[in-house]
Amino acid sequence: MxxxxxxxxxxxxxxxxxxxxxxxxxxxxxxxxxxxxxxxxxxxxxxxxxxxxxKDKDDIFYALHREGFVLLNQYFRPLSHVANPFERLKAISKAYITFAIENGELYDLMFILQSPMDALKKDKSDKKDDPDWEEGNRAFAFLVNTIEECIAMGSFKGMNAEILAFTTWSMVHGVCSLEIRNRCSVISELNQKDLAQRACEMINEILDRSHNYTPS
Amino acid sequence: MxxxxxxxxxxxxxxxxxxxxxxxxxxxxxxxxxxxxxxxxxxxxxxxxxxxxxKDKDDIFYALHREGFVLLNQYFRPLSHVANPFERLKAISKAYITFAIENGELYDLMFILQSPMDALKKDKSDKKDDPDWEEGNRAFAFLVNTIEECIAMGSFKGMNAEILAFTTWSMVHGVCSLEIRNRCSVISELNQKDLAQRACEMINEILDRSHNYTPS
DNA sequence: ATGATTTACTTAACGGTGTTAAGTTACTAT
DNA sequence: ATAGTAACTTAACACCGTTAAGTAAATCAT
The missing domain is CATH 1.10.10.60 (Homeodomain-like)
Incomplete structure (x- = not known):
């Protein structure tokens, strides 16, 4: 034995x-x-x-993909102690972009490259409830829960939590992916990472205004 | 002769x-x-x-890249007749996502693939004022001008037009690129294109709240 | 203990990729 | 007529992901 x-x-x-x-x-x-x-x-x-x-090259990169989400959750973990859900939401968006800038290639693999998604398509038909996807679900659930708490507190009146979570994710992902795929330098003279940082601050500012909003 | x-x-x-x-x-x-x-x-x-x-493969795809921006500007052209700058801004974001969904591969080339950016790096050091980039500049300038008009009307108080333009672009790009690179199906049971559409509507809603915002 | 089988790995090959050096043909200018 | 040039092709280089077939050693069954 x-x-x-x-x-x-x-x-x-x-x-x-x-x-x-x-x-x-x-x-x-x-x-x-x-x-x-x-x-x-x-x-x-x-x-x-x-x-x-x-199985093949995609399969290798799909495995790395999982490790990426473990690391992302490590960036998120300390934020669970932020009591105010709206402050936590802004902290998440900040941590997300920090993760993206500090781990560019990994971010690319997780959110831009087609390869790991192809691997997922090949032999997993269940998709969401696959154990390899657990860490990814955890990260997204943290965002959804935070937004649900915001809504429970009266913010973002009349909005759907899941859609708003996806939208928030999209917004920060947009900044990160344009930066990683070199689309910043083309439109501005500013330092690329500065531009990304300022855009991220502006997203938080926009979220701020939006969550404080009361129809007039 | x-x-x-x-x-x-x-x-x-x-x-x-x-x-x-x-x-x-x-x-x-x-x-x-x-x-x-x-x-x-x-x-x-x-x-x-x-x-x-x-010169090489990248060079071919860089040339197609330019055609993509010509087409994008065709989607934008009718919107110059929208008088209200804020309505125009929302129309731009709608037209942008329509362009992305109707021309997925072209969108990928223009805003996601590394290849055309590599071509640009190789022999063009000027970058912005290169004639091939004219159409891209035109598209972005249309967005910046619209936002400047919004600010002139009193919207988005205290925000920088160029940064806000980049941020707005990032937000819609985020939705489009997650959709094109298949990251929507993983987090929601919703039809992918529906999710993208709803996220885009929510971005407009958020912009709406943000531009109406008056500090309390 | 010996023969059969399984395990873990390698060699060689297939059909593809981007790219380049060298060669060929046909037209042009002197 | 001949030298030179322009437009194109052949053949090759050095890679790539992937697979079929082979090998050597360990394990198992008798």
Whole structure:
């Protein structure tokens, strides 16, 4: 028994090593420039070995995808102590953009690249209630709950919490993705990250005005 | 003279034909699945011929990029007749998302793909005042001008027009890019395009509340 | 203990990609 | 007529993701 569990462990170790190496290369050079052959070379195995542990390239990046959400939740965790739900909402949007700027390639993988979504489509038909998606659901649920609390306090009168959560996410994602995919430099002379920061502050300002709003 | 002008014309015709074929294939199958060899095969030339007309693959897609902005401006054109600047702003955001949904692949090229930005980086150092970028500038200027008119009318008190324009663009881009890159289906049971539409309406609602806002 | 089977991995190959160096043809100018 | 140029092609390089077939060692069954 102990000998077969050792083998089991070694298999898992190799799988983890492939994943970690993929992550390193991906962080260094991005998705396009990371090849199965590169990964194989760095871990000193033949490229085909990787296919014994992962279905295909998308499958590897789908696994990294999950790690991204774990990290994002770490950025969110301290914010659960912010008592005022509206302050918490603004803190979430700030933490989100900080995460995006500090982990550009990972953000790209999680929210821009098609690849991990393709992997999801291939063998998972359930989508939402898949255990790999748990961390993603947790992150989004935190946002939805915060907005529900805002509404319970009388903010955002007449708005649907889930739609507003998606909309808020869209707004900050818009800033982050334009920054990551280099669309900021083209329209403004400002430093790119400054522009992103100022846009994010403005989103908070707009949310502020919107949540305080009382029809006249 | 007339014989050499004919040759000149034929060269331009072939260049246009390459571009049009690239566009067709790109619209049908997306960026990744469109290869130089595919294009060459369809126009019945050898793949290397394409390199006599375009520097590389990015260069081809950068050219299509420009056409995308021409089309976007066509969506915007009728809106210049909307007299009320705030109504015009909301109409712009609606037209933008309609453009994105009706021309998904083109939108992807213009605002998501890295490729055309790489082409821009390669041989253009001026960036903003490059003639190829004229149509893009026109589209953004239309948004900035509209917001400036809003501010002149007393809306969005205390906000910077350019930053607000960028922020507004970010907000609608966020919705469009999440939809195009398949991140909607994961978080909601709603039909993807419905979700995008509702998010866009909510952005207009938020802008509405924000522009009506008077500090209490 | 020995033969059969399974496990873990590799070699070699397929069909594709973007790109370039060298070669070919046909037209043009002297 | 000949040298030169313009337009295009052939062949190749160095990659890519992926798979079929093969190998060597460990394990299992008799």
């Amino acid at each position: 102990t000998i077969s569990t050792r083998k089991e462990r070694q298999k898992e170790e190799l799988k983890a090593k492939i994943l970690q190496t993929a992550k390193e290369l991906f962080m260094e050079h991005g998705y396009e420039a990371t090849s199965i052959r590169n990964i194989a070379e760095r871990i000193e195995y033949s490229p085909t070995t990787i296919y014994l542990y992962f | 007339t014989i050499s002008t004919r040759k000149e014309r034929q060269k331009e015709e072939l260049k246009a034909k390459i571009l049009q074929t690239a566009k067709e294939l790109f619209m049908e199958h997306g960026y990744e699945a469109t290869s130089i060899r595919n294009i060459a095969e369809r126009i019945e030339y050898s793949p290397t011929t394409i390199y006599l007309y375009f």
